[in-house]
Amino acid sequence: MRGLSRGRRPSAAAVVSAVAVAVPVVLVGTAGQGNPVAELLQETGTVWIASPDQGLLSLIDGSSQELAASVRVTIPAGPLDVTQAGPSAYVTDVAAGTVTRLDGATYAPSSPFLLGTPGGGTSVLTGGDALFVVDAAERTATQLDPTTLRTGETVSLAAEPGAGQTVVDDDGRLWAVDAGGGGLTWVDGTRQGVIRDVDPQSVVVLVQGRPAVVDVANRRVARVDRGGVQAWGCLDVRPEDQVRVLGSHTRPEVYAAVPSTGTVVVAAVDRDDCSGVVPVAEPGTNDFGALAQSGAYLFVPNRTDGTTTVVDTRTGTRVVAFPLTPPGNDVQLVAKDGLVFYNDLDSHVSGVLTFADGSWVQGPSIDKYDPTTGQPVTVETPTGPSDGSVAGTPPASGLPAAPDAVTQTPDGSAPPTPAPEPTDPTPDTTQPPIGPPPTPSGAPSAPTAAVPSRPGSGAATGPPPAPDVLAVGTLTATPATIGADGTTTLTAPVANTEGAHWAVTVRAQDCDFAQTTPMAAVPQGEVFTTSLGPLSSECLGVHAVEMVLVGPTGTAAASTTLELVADPASTPAVSGLACAPVTPAPEEAITCTADETVVGRRATWTWSVADSVSGETVLSPSVRSAGEPFVVTVPHPSRYTVTLSVRYKGSVDEATAEISTTTTVPDVTGMSVDQATETLASAGLGASASTEASNAVAAGTVLRSEPGGGSVVVFGDAVGVVVSGGSNPPVNLYDRAWGATWASGAGALAFPGTDGDPRGGAILYGWAVLEDGSAPPVLSMHPEWVTGGWIEGTYTLDAPVLAGDRFRATVGFVAVTGATSAGVVTFRVIAVMPNDDRVEVHAVADTGADGVLRAIDVDLSRVAGARRIVLRVEAGETAAQDWAAWISPTISP
Numbered sequence: 001m002r003g004l005s006r007g008r009r010p011s012a013a014a015v016v017s018a019v020a021v022a023v024p025v026v027l028v029g030t031a032g033q034g035n036p037v038a039e040l041l042q043e044t045g046t047v048w049i050a051s052p053d054q055g056l057l058s059l060i061d062g063s064s065q066e067l068a069a070s071v072r073v074t075i076p077a078g079p080l081d082v083t084q085a086g087p088s089a090y091v092t093d094v095a096a097g098t099v100t101r102l103d104g105a106t107y108a109p110s111s112p113f114l115l116g117t118p119g120g121g122t123s124v125l126t127g128g129d130a131l132f133v134v135d136a137a138e139r140t141a142t143q144l145d146p147t148t149l150r151t152g153e154t155v156s157l158a159a160e161p162g163a164g165q166t167v168v169d170d171d172g173r174l175w176a177v178d179a180g181g182g183g184l185t186w187v188d189g190t191r192q193g194v195i196r197d198v199d200p201q202s203v204v205v206l207v208q209g210r211p212a213v214v215d216v217a218n219r220r221v222a223r224v225d226r227g228g229v230q231a232w233g234c235l236d237v238r239p240e241d242q243v244r245v246l247g248s249h250t251r252p253e254v255y256a257a258v259p260s261t262g263t264v265v266v267a268a269v270d271r272d273d274c275s276g277v278v279p280v281a282e283p284g285t286n287d288f289g290a291l292a293q294s295g296a297y298l299f300v301p302n303r304t305d306g307t308t309t310v311v312d313t314r315t316g317t318r319v320v321a322f323p324l325t326p327p328g329n330d331v332q333l334v335a336k337d338g339l340v341f342y343n344d345l346d347s348h349v350s351g352v353l354t355f356a357d358g359s360w361v362q363g364p365s366i367d368k369y370d371p372t373t374g375q376p377v378t379v380e381t382p383t384g385p386s387d388g389s390v391a392g393t394p395p396a397s398g399l400p401a402a403p404d405a406v407t408q409t410p411d412g413s414a415p416p417t418p419a420p421e422p423t424d425p426t427p428d429t430t431q432p433p434i435g436p437p438p439t440p441s442g443a444p445s446a447p448t449a450a451v452p453s454r455p456g457s458g459a460a461t462g463p464p465p466a467p468d469v470l471a472v473g474t475l476t477a478t479p480a481t482i483g484a485d486g487t488t489t490l491t492a493p494v495a496n497t498e499g500a501h502w503a504v505t506v507r508a509q510d511c512d513f514a515q516t517t518p519m520a521a522v523p524q525g526e527v528f529t530t531s532l533g534p535l536s537s538e539c540l541g542v543h544a545v546e547m548v549l550v551g552p553t554g555t556a557a558a559s560t561t562l563e564l565v566a567d568p569a570s571t572p573a574v575s576g577l578a579c580a581p582v583t584p585a586p587e588e589a590i591t592c593t594a595d596e597t598v599v600g601r602r603a604t605w606t607w608s609v610a611d612s613v614s615g616e617t618v619l620s621p622s623v624r625s626a627g628e629p630f631v632v633t634v635p636h637p638s639r640y641t642v643t644l645s646v647r648y649k650g651s652v653d654e655a656t657a658e659i660s661t662t663t664t665v666p667d668v669t670g671m672s673v674d675q676a677t678e679t680l681a682s683a684g685l686g687a688s689a690s691t692e693a694s695n696a697v698a699a700g701t702v703l704r705s706e707p708g709g710g711s712v713v714v715f716g717d718a719v720g721v722v723v724s725g726g727s728n729p730p731v732n733l734y735d736r737a738w739g740a741t742w743a744s745g746a747g748a749l750a751f752p753g754t755d756g757d758p759r760g761g762a763i764l765y766g767w768a769v770l771e772d773g774s775a776p777p778v779l780s781m782h783p784e785w786v787t788g789g790w791i792e793g794t795y796t797l798d799a800p801v802l803a804g805d806r807f808r809a810t811v812g813f814v815a816v817t818g819a820t821s822a823g824v825v826t827f828r829v830i831a832v833m834p835n836d837d838r839v840e841v842h843a844v845a846d847t848g849a850d851g852v853l854r855a856i857d858v859d860l861s862r863v864a865g866a867r868r869i870v871l872r873v874e875a876g877e878t879a880a881q882d883w884a885a886w887i888s889p890t891i892s893p
Contacts (some may be wrong), residue, residue, distance in 0.1 A: 045332050048089060049343040049350055050082055051368050056376060057082070057089070057102070058350065058368040062339040065363045067353045070376035071102065073109065073334055083124040088146065090124045090131075095505055096548045096555055097122045099133060112555055113149050115142070118548045119516035127168025136160050137516060141174055141187055155192055159185045162512075165202075170209035175224070177213075179203050184213065186226055195228050205247030207254060212269050214245045214254055217620050221254050221267045221274075234274040235267045239620050246291035246298070251313060255293075257300050259286035264300060264311060278316050280309040292333035294340050297360070299353075301331045308333065308342070310360050322353065322362045347371065351426040368403050437498075470551045471495045475530075475558035477532070477545060479685065483567030484540070484649035487533035492547065492558050493608025497522040500551025504532060506562070507546070511539035522549060532562075540605070540650030541562045564650060572646040573598045577655040579642055583714045585662050586637055592630040594655060596646050601626040603648040611685065612639045612658070623643070637663035637684055637715045660715045667709030668702050668721065676702045686718035695804030695893045699726035728799045730892035733809075733871065734779050736765055740793040740871075744784040749791070753782075755883075760784040760791040769815045770885055771851045779886040780814055783825065783875040789882075792872035794832070801831065801891070803861040807841060807869070809889040810855050813848030816881055821848025823882040829856065830870035831863035838870070839863050848881065862890070 046061050046068065059069040073080075073091055081092040089102040091109070097120060098112035114210060116122025120137025124144075132145045133151075139160050143152035159178030174187040182200040186193055202215040202223075212223050217239050220232040237243055243265075244257040252270040256262075262283045266276030280300050289301035297319070298311040306325040311318055325331045329346040340360075341352040348371040352363045355802060367377045417731055418630045473493035482488050490504065500522040507514045515536055522528060528547075538541060545561045579592040605626045609619040611634075618640065624630055626646075634640050640659045645652055666683050677687040697703055704859045706720035733740075742749040746759035753761020757821035760783050768778040783789035829841040842858040860866075869891065873884040 011785070018029075025059060047336050047341045049332065049334065049341065049368070050080075051348070052080055052345065054369050056369055056372045057526075058376070060341055060350060060352065060366060062337065062341065062352050062354075065366060065379055067366055070368070071109075071812070073100070073102075081123055083126060090149075092116075092122055092133075093555075094122055095119050095546050095557065096550060097135075097503075098550065098555065099124060099144075099149060099209050101147075106608035110149070112550075114550055115144075115149070115151065117516055118503035118519065118550075119507075119514055119546065121514070122624065123166065125166055125168045125174065127174075128170055128172030130168055130172030130174070132168060132174050134161065134166055134174075136162070141176070147590065151856060153190060155187055155190075157185045157187070159183065159194075165204060167204050167206055167211060169206060173211075173226075174786070175204050175211045177204055177428065182228075184224060186211075188226065191225060195224060197229050198225045198818050205245060205254065206249075207247040207252060208249065212247055212254060214256070216241065216243060216245075216256075217530075221278050223252075223267055223269045226288060226581060230269075233268055233270075233272045233273070234266050236274040236277070239617055244288045244291055244300075246293060249293050253608055255291060255298055255313075257288040257291060259288050260284070262286055264298065266313075276316050278311050278318060280311065280318055281305075284879045289331055290333045292340060294335035294338060294355070297355075299333050299335070299853070301333060301342055303328060303330060305727070319864075320360055322360075324351070324362070325349070343368075350519050353880065355662075365517050399544075439766070469496055470549055470556045472501055472528070472547065472556040472558045473550055475545065475547050475560040477560050477562045480561070481565055482735075484537075484564055484570040484651065485534045485567055486532055486564075488562060490528075490532050490545065490547065490560075492528050493526060494522065494528045494549065494556075495526070496525065496553055497528075497549065497551060500549050500553075500880070502528070502549045504530070504672070505546045505548070506532070506535055507544045508537050508539050509542040509544065513537045513539060513543075519550075522551070535564065537564060537649060540566060549635065561766070566651050567649075570599055570648055571651040572596055572603050572648050572653040574646050574653045574655040576643060577642075577644055577657045579657045579659050581661055582661055584634070586635060587633050588661075590632050590634065590642075590659060592632070592642055592644070592657060594644050596627070596653075597844065599646075599648040603646045604648065605630075606645045607632070608643045608645075610636065610643070612641045614638070634659070634661060637661045639684070639715055662712050663715045665705060665707055665709055665711045665713055665719055668705050669709065671702045673721065673723055674702060676705070680705075680719055680721075684715040685713065686716070687721045688718045689721045689723055692722050693726065693728040693799055693802055694724040695727045695802045697724040699724050705712045727893045728802060728805070729860075730890055731795075731797060731871070733795055733889035733891070734764070734777060734886070736795055737762065737779055737793065737812060740795045742791070742793050744791040745786065745789055746784050751793075755782070758785045760789060762793060762820055765814075768885065770887075771813045771815050771848050772853050773815075773851075774853070776887050779870070779871075779889065780812065781873045781884050782885065783873050783879050783884075785879045787877050789879045790872060790876040792830075794872050795869045797867050797869065797891070800834075801860045801864050801869075802864045802893075803864040804893055805860040805864070805891055806857060806893065807860055807889070807891055808855075808857050810853050810887040811844060811846060812853035812885050812887070813846070813881075814883040814885050820851075821881050821883075822878075823848035823880075823884065824876040825882050825884045826874045826876075827854075827856070827884065827886075828870075828872040828874065829858065830872060831860065831866040832870060833863065833866050839866070846884075848883075853887070 046707055049058050053075050057071045058067055061068040083090045091100045097114055097116035097118040099115045100112045101110040115133045116135040117137040120135055123134050125132045131146045132141050133144055134141050139157045140154055141157050142154040157176050159176045160180050161176040162179035165179055168174050176185045179200050182198055184195040186199040191650045198213055199215045199217050201217045202213050204211055206215055219235045221235050222232045234477050236260055241258050246255045254267045256265045262281035264278045264280055267274040281302055287303040289303055292299040296314050298313050299308055301308045306323055306327045307321045308324050309321045324342050325344045327343050332343040332345055334341040343350045346369050348369050350366045350368050354361050369376050440843050456618050477488045477490055479488055481697050501519045502522045503517050503519045505516045543562045549556045575595050578593040579590050584590050603626050604623055606621045606623050607630045608621045609632055610617055643659045645654045663684055668679050680687045701722050701724045703722045705819045742751045742762050744760035752763045762781045765778045767775045769775045778883040784793045807829055813821045813823045824847045826843055826845045828843045831841050842856055844854055846854055875882050
């Protein structure tokens with residue numbers, strides 16, 4: 001755990017963090033993790049709370065709802081973590097990597113002991129009977145003696161945990177997520193193992209004292225044990241939600257407070273059930289703090305309006321909301337012994353929520369310190385002897401008396417016995433002294449030396465340091481602005497550095513970056529100088545630089561700022577992003593490659609995939625090896641956007657590639673146009689409608705799609721939808737004779753022709769007397785006047801012949817005046833197919849002498865698609881009097 005939410009307290013000299021005040025890991029805040037940071041749980045109904053800006057620890061008595069005691073601590077310019085184990089507290093200076101023990105009986109602080117890498121994420125965790133110090137930078141965990149801080153077994157975690165990624169369960173086992181590569185490491189005494197199936201952004205919480213993994217990125221939760229992850233259950237949140245999570249003490253559940261929806265989502269860890277949702281605030285700009293639980297009740301603080309909402313987890317209902325702080329203030333909640341203590345970290349106010357007569361009640365506010373002076377509030381104590389060690393004495397129920405046994409230091413030696421306090425024969429019991437407890441004779445105390453002035457400055461910053469106290473003056477960086485790959489020189493005046501070691505930690509102001517140099521011996525001299533850089537920071541802008549010196553005579557620190565600016569030589573430039581295949585099938589492997597020629601493999605390559613149609617995230621941003629091909633599959637037919645983000649030291653370049661999968665055309669035959677369009681749209685396809693005549697299918701009904709149902713096409717393509725327009729209108733070949741092409745064996749013929757043309761001819765008569773005596777309109781066709789002569793007219797149709805169309809006509813001869821016709825011909829009907837093949841549809845031989853007309857009625861279905869029809873007349877041995885007649889030649893259904 002590494003302090004409160006980033007950016008909320010930039011002016012604080014130190015930051016306090018707690019089980020109930022957790023920092024988000026990527027997009028997740030956690031609570032209920034077994035290491036009660038900044039809450040020192042003492043006897044029944046008492047809790048220690050911290051005021052980091054004042055360097056103050058306050059003991060709140062829940063039964064009387066009063067301040068019981070105050071203890072001053074030395075706070076450097078860095079995060080301060082406080083952890084409880086039994087009656088004592090452990091104060092971790094993260095910047096220095098040191099741990100100080102606060103005795104639970106006397107409130108006396110020990111000397112700081114260097115137990116972790118300065119600035120490297122040192123944290124102290126408790127659970128069961130175990131006490132661990134975790135060094136995230138060194139990826140180690142060390143067991144400590146709770147009383148002496150003597151170090152025991154040190155094991156490699158094979159993990160670099162971030163905030164919210166370590167817990168100690170009720171059996172004293174340590175669990176740590178590797179924020180870099182994923183996986184969950186467990187440590188049980190001298191045994192340890194790694195569970196691989198855990199996302200690097202996951203957090204680990206305690207559910208009924210046992211570990212559970214909360215994987216917001218993949219929307220799932222699960223219990224874990226040394227054998228691995230148990231069955232995953234659902235977590236009904238979005239991967240991008242910034243949630244606060246808490247493992248339940250009483251039920252097999254995880255609670256997730258979602259600011260965007262203003263709800264608490266309940267996810268079971270013993271079954272796949274995440275249906276529970278409890279509204280606690282209006283959707284929108286909520287800023288939930290870390291959750292707390294007392295019995296069956298869940299407490300949800302909201303920094304936006306300063307309220308804390310109480311939820312009954314048994315019924316899933318909102319019970320009450322308390323206005324604990326002004327809007328915008330950080331509030332810490334500590335549940336203990338049926339009480340809930342609250343601590344306003346941005347003000348002097350604290351207090352207690354109690355459960356009485358079936359309801360939660362807010363008690364009077366308790367001042368931790370004077371808001372004007374920052375000094376601890378005076379505590380009234382009973383008349384009688386006082387050791388004067390703290391402001392106030394333990395509450396009436398009594399803290400344990402100082403033990404008779406001598407407490408050892410980490411090296412195994414016993415500290416000198418404290419000298420007895422002088423007795424004031426007339427003590428003022430109304431105003432006891434306020435300040436830190438007295439230091440036992442011979443024991444080291446927190447350094448209080450003045451900082452020496454910079455040589456040559458001509459002005460001192462305070463009185464000269466004591467000869468045995470380590471001190472450091474103003475730290476400067478020259479230059480104070482550097483490029484991403486640049487270096488700077490750090491300089492500071494120092495004093496009494498013999499045997500001291502130094503380390504420098506650089507922290508980014510605008511991103512979660514911290515880099516600490518290895519500890520090194522401080523060179524002798526009055527001015528300390530070292531080179532810093534290049535930094536591996538992943539963001540530009542202002543960075544805080546903190547130098548810590550640790551030596552036999554104490555600890556000293558100084559700080560300055562350094563600004564990183566964009567450097568053209570270290571700004572990534574992505575080109576040539578391409579994915580293959582361009583149109584993959586769903587679940588088919590897609591390989592994407594790109595080029596980056598400026599920073600090469602030094603950059604961080606992050607790939608992500610999103611469904612461009614639904615907006616669904618297919619692959620959350622995932623870091624892959626720089627320059628290596630990226631392989632991914634997509635789940636279903638759609639259009640996807642692959643994004644590559646190449647980042648190097650705060651500079652980013654992005655490129656995208658669009659991928660459209662293949663999909664199958666659904667069968668839309670027989671549907672209406674609207675139904676077909678909707679069906680195709682549901683498959684991710686467009687529709688392009690056209691009309692085609694049909695004798696068999698009603699107008700407005702889909703005849704077919706082009707391509708047809710079952711065909712594989714590209715998602716997003718337009719599919720042709722051919723819709724029935726119903727039957728074509730009848731085609732009267734008599735009326736269209738003017739547009740036909742006429743020819744005989746003698747060649748092309750003009751239309752109309754003449755009766756006496758030996759080449760043959762075609763003539764339209766409004767009426768003509770036929771061999772049977774009738775006189776209808778007639779298309780007369782006379783073949784060439786030779787043996788075997790012929791004549792034909794070729795008609796081009798406006799629309800192709802349809803299945804179900806028929807050719808109908810009556811044929812015969814024009815009557816000869818005063819004689820019987822001698823004509824003998826064969827009438828033929830021919831269809832010309834799209835490939836120019838001529839298909840005879842019908843033929844009938846006739847003579848003019850029989851005085852009978854002949855009817856033709858023939859189905860054209862077998863020549864459906866033909867766009868031309870030929871009417872042909874062929875003569876026999878002679879063409880004399882072969883005035884062949886076509887009466888009402890028509891194509892219609």
